[in-house]
Amino acid sequence: MLIDKEMKLKFKETASKDPDKYYSTRVLKEEGFKRKQCPKCRTFFWTAADSETCDNPECSGGFRFIDNSPSKYKLDYIEVWTKFSKIFNKLGYTPIPRYPVAARWREDTDFVQASIYDFQPYVVSGEVEPPANPLTVPQLCLRFNDIDNVGLTGSHYTGFVMIGQHAFMPPERYDQEKYFSDIHTWLKTGLGIKNEEITFHEDGWAGGGNVGPCMEFFSRGLELGNQVYITHEQTPSGLKELNLKVLDMGMGQERNAWFSQGASTSYETTFPTVIKKLTKATDIEIDKNLMKNFLPYSAYLNVDEASNIKKVWIDISQKLNVDVNELRSKILPLAALYSVAEHSRALLVAIADSALPSNVGGGYNLRVILRRALSFITKYKWDLNLSDICEEHSKYLKPLN
Structure with a gap:
C-alpha cells in the first residue's frame, strides 16, 4: 500500500x-479547450x-490580474457567496449554513480546515445522510x-472561507461531467471570465486510503x-470503485x-x-503602486523557505529600485496592520464557536495569533482595541451567518 x-x-x-476516462474532457472540448503539457513543470x-x-x-x-482583472463583474467579499449560492441553487444545489470551526464531531483535528471536514467521517463513509445532496456551503x-x-504576502490567512460544492452519490448517480460543467458556469457567468482567460490543470488526489x-x-x-472527485479506494490488489462517490x-x-x-x-x-477603520486609526497610507510591484516578490519572504531573509529583502529592493530600508519601512507596518485585521477575524470566529486561546491543543494556535496581533499593536504604538475590531x-460578516 502506498502512502x-x-x-x-x-x-x-x-x-x-x-x-477521457478520468476528466470531463467532453465538456472541455465542447467549450473549445485543448489539452497541452507545460514544458516547465510537465503538468497537463x-x-x-x-x-x-x-x-x-x-x-x-x-x-497578472492585479489592476487588470479579466472578470466582467467586480464582486465584493460577501457578494461572492450570495451570487455563487444563487447560481448553484438554480443548478440543483441546496445552500446550507456553515458548520462551527471547532470540529467537536472529530477526534483527529481541533478545527475545520476545509469544507469537506463538515462531512467526515460519517457522511463520507455513508453512515449518515448529508443535510442536503448536492449542496453548497x-x-x-x-x-x-x-x-x-x-x-506580508498579500494572500496568506489563518482563517478563511472555503466555499464548498459537494455531492455524495452511488456510482450510478454520480455525474462528474455535470459537477465540472457547473463550476465552469460559475467562472463564466458568476465571475464573467471568458474561456480564453481560464486554465484547467489535471491533477490527482489521495487521502485516507481514497x-x-x-x-x-x-x-x-x-x-x-x-x-x-473521490471515486476509488486503494486496496492490496489495486484500486476499487467506492460504493459512495464524493464530489x-x-x-x-x-x-x-x-x-x-x-x-x-x-x-x-x-x-x-x-482595513478602512485601521488605516484611519493608525494614519497608515497604503502605497498601492508599491504594493502592486512588491506583491509578485513577496512569496520569496516565506520564512519557512528563505534561509537568509535579510538578503531576500535586499534582492527585492534592487528589483524594485527602492532603498531596502525605505521598502521595509513602508511594507512592514502595513503587513502588521493586515495581520491584526486577519488574526482578529480568525479569533472572533473561533471564540464565537466555543474555542478559546490556551496553552494546549488547538487553543495554543489561537494564543499564538492573539499574541502576534497584540505584539504588532504594541510595537507600532497603535491605539487599537481588538474587541472593537x-x-x-461581526457587522460585515453578518450576511454569511
Whole structure:
C-alpha cells in the first residue's frame, strides 16, 4: 500500500495517460479547450487560448490580474457567496449554513480546515445522510501552518472561507461531467471570465486510503479553486470503485473577491470596512503602486523557505529600485496592520464557536495569533482595541451567518 503522497503521484500519472476516462474532457472540448503539457513543470492543462505553459504563477509569470482583472463583474467579499449560492441553487444545489470551526464531531483535528471536514467521517463513509445532496456551503476554516507569512504576502490567512460544492452519490448517480460543467458556469457567468482567460490543470488526489482525479482552475496566475472527485479506494490488489462517490470542490471566497476586483492585496477586498477603520486609526497610507510591484516578490519572504531573509529583502529592493530600508519601512507596518485585521477575524470566529486561546491543543494556535496581533499593536504604538475590531468584523460578516 502506498502512502497518500505516492498514491497521488501514481494516480495522476495513470489519469494523464487516459484523460477521457478520468476528466470531463467532453465538456472541455465542447467549450473549445485543448489539452497541452507545460514544458516547465510537465503538468497537463487545458486552455482555450494560445498559451504554451500552464497557469501556475511560477510557470506563467506570476499574478497578472492585479489592476487588470479579466472578470466582467467586480464582486465584493460577501457578494461572492450570495451570487455563487444563487447560481448553484438554480443548478440543483441546496445552500446550507456553515458548520462551527471547532470540529467537536472529530477526534483527529481541533478545527475545520476545509469544507469537506463538515462531512467526515460519517457522511463520507455513508453512515449518515448529508443535510442536503448536492449542496453548497460557505465554510469558515482555520489553518495555522503559515502564520508568519500572514500580512506580508498579500494572500496568506489563518482563517478563511472555503466555499464548498459537494455531492455524495452511488456510482450510478454520480455525474462528474455535470459537477465540472457547473463550476465552469460559475467562472463564466458568476465571475464573467471568458474561456480564453481560464486554465484547467489535471491533477490527482489521495487521502485516507481514497483516491481520485482532481481539476484545478486558474486565471492569470491565480488558482481560484479545485474539484476533487473521490471515486476509488486503494486496496492490496489495486484500486476499487467506492460504493459512495464524493464530489469535493473547494474555492477560496477571499481569492475570488480579490481576483474579481484586481486589488493589490486580498486583505483589502476581504476586510474592506476593517482595513478602512485601521488605516484611519493608525494614519497608515497604503502605497498601492508599491504594493502592486512588491506583491509578485513577496512569496520569496516565506520564512519557512528563505534561509537568509535579510538578503531576500535586499534582492527585492534592487528589483524594485527602492532603498531596502525605505521598502521595509513602508511594507512592514502595513503587513502588521493586515495581520491584526486577519488574526482578529480568525479569533472572533473561533471564540464565537466555543474555542478559546490556551496553552494546549488547538487553543495554543489561537494564543499564538492573539499574541502576534497584540505584539504588532504594541510595537507600532497603535491605539487599537481588538474587541472593537472584532465588532466591525461581526457587522460585515453578518450576511454569511
